[in-house]
Amino acid sequence: xxxxxxxxxxxxxxxxxxxxxxxxxxxxxxxxxxxxxxxxxxxxxxxxxxxxxxxxxxxxxxxxxxxxxxxxxxxxxxxxx
Numbered sequence: 756x757x758x759x760x761x762x763x764x765x766x767x768x769x770x771x772x773x774x775x776x777x778x779x780x781x782x783x784x785x786x787x788x789x790x791x792x793x794x795x796x797x798x799x800x801x802x803x804x805x806x807x808x809x810x811x812x813x814x815x816x817x818x819x820x821x822x823x824x825x826x827x828x829x830x831x832x833x834x835x836x
Contacts, residue, residue: 758777758806758807759777759778760776760777760800760803760804760806761776761777761806761807761808761809762774762775762776762777762783762796762799762800762806762807762808762809763775763777763808763810763811764789764792764793764796764808764809764811765810765811765815766789766811766812767785771785771786771787772785772786772787772788772789772791772792773785773786773792774786774792774793774795774796774799783795783796783799789810793808793810796808797823800823801823801825801826804825805822805823805824805825806822807820807821807822808820808821808823
């Protein structure tokens, strides 16, 4: 089950690639390439605090899923490694 802030990148019938938030009816952004749409989706997920990015291929099947997390502002100070 997808959460509201998760995003999906897919190709429209007109050939544009769409970056869309899963709980939205409209696209957040459209792009000419899949790479540009994925980059925009990753940046938006980082800014909103993380989430899951689902990328669909040209045929509409899921190509990949990636969890995007905001960088930890206080990472552990591991002195052993």
